Amino acid sequence: MKYLMLKHYRGGPEAHPEFSAPMDRWTPEEISAHIAFMDKVADDLRERGEYVDGQALSPEGTFVRYDGEGRPPVTDGPFAETKDLIAGWMVIDVDSEQRAHEAAAYLSSAPGKDGKPLYEWIEVRPFLAEPPVVE
């Protein structure tokens, strides 16, 4: 079963009371520790044969839509402060939803300021799969 784990710059449920200050208020060592942990999560998932893909996204982005034949596309952005904003994703292929939640919680335990967990919300979305062969 494949799951998409989404990290948000903003737009998740209400933040944990101990959610860390912005990263530029951490120490350089805390930033390094955070990055090293994120790399370790990906390595651990690879090791278990569960990692599929992952990518970080720029906070700069735009909404675009078709506006009729021969007209330039409509754009809305950069994102207003209130809009949901995805920071990155990781795709995993795991045996159960429970295992997907476990992986997401592990990701969310990444250390932040003073080495304390970030308590960051991770959105977990199952992929729609192929229909089974046996009817």
Added chain:
Amino acid sequence: MNRELPGQVLGVLVRRGADFAAAEDAVQDALVEAVRHWGSAVVGDDSPGANPSPEGEDPGASPAGLPADLKAWLVTVAWRKFLDARRSASARALREVKVSLRPPPGQAEQADDTLLILSRCCHPALTPASAIALTLRAVGGLTTAQIARAFLVPEATMAQRISRAKRTVAGERFGTPGDVTAVLRVLYLMFNEGFTGAPGVDLAEEAIRLTRQLTAAVPDDPEAAGLLALMLLHHARRAARFDAAGGLVPLDRQDRSLWDTTTIAEGVGILQQALARELLGEYQAQAAVAALHDDAATAAETDWPQILEWYDELLALAPGNRVAELNRAIAVGHVDGAHAGLRALETLDAGLPRYDAATAYLRELAGERAEAARRYAAAAQAADSVAERTHLLKQAARLNENSAGS
């Protein structure tokens, strides 16, 4: 196998009158045939991480039974493949190919071939991404799978991109070797793509290898030499550019004992010969800046006045070079003081990439730590790579940490 072979074989076919796209297919078919005869070692193993020699051309490792002249063999087979394809496509088309088997080319012809093929692969009608992919396959001798890995796209996507590129250039006039400038630009961009982390594929090294081939083909072109020097002088610092955790280390904080002095010496030598021709160009000027950085034993010993002069030269040659404008402002900051550098920045467009990072750097140089931290944080927001973003965040964090403690 010598990785230059596919490009050379392709050159022979094209010079004999084969059209580019069909010739490229024929060369790939001949390589497949060679692998069938002598195993994958003949073209360099394609599996990730299985190629210990980055050059892939260890002469001592030739499999038994390999023909003495592999190039001649490949030319013969590729030509036959080409003719077969032509014959099956159209008997009439075959009659139009008025060509005959010729003796193997001499050195001059081979040089012409290299330029001929490179200028076709780097044709201005192609987008840079397509030109880089086509060059890597047709001249660099990489497989579609390797190129796909380097660009982190599926192999089928890359195969399609290459085949579209071949169709695009198929209709273009292709008599005389084309524009060296276009080739230089594509090779420069390929080098800048650098190391994407794909096992066994290193675009910076591929670019250096191809630029070496180009300089051999156009030995009198000082800009080709300038580009090769520029690449070598940057490549020499590579081991120092990343820390153990993969984090970016800026030039002024690099451990200079990790710099490759042999490569620096080679780059400086090539640059000096190029400059002696007194036909200055952008790549020579950029290489001169790189050489001055490489020449400083410590960041504090950097010869900023000379670097500033070279940026002035560079901007006279390429008035619109925005990266050079930002870097010039940094140089001004070191020569005439941080505030002079900031004033130089003020004349530029604040929307330029890395404008905030340059401002932050000069603010710190001016001792304005809080403002520098704020600018570094803003620069991190706009960074276009994870490595850069992390680096800029750390710069902001370092300044915030120290100001909070004082």
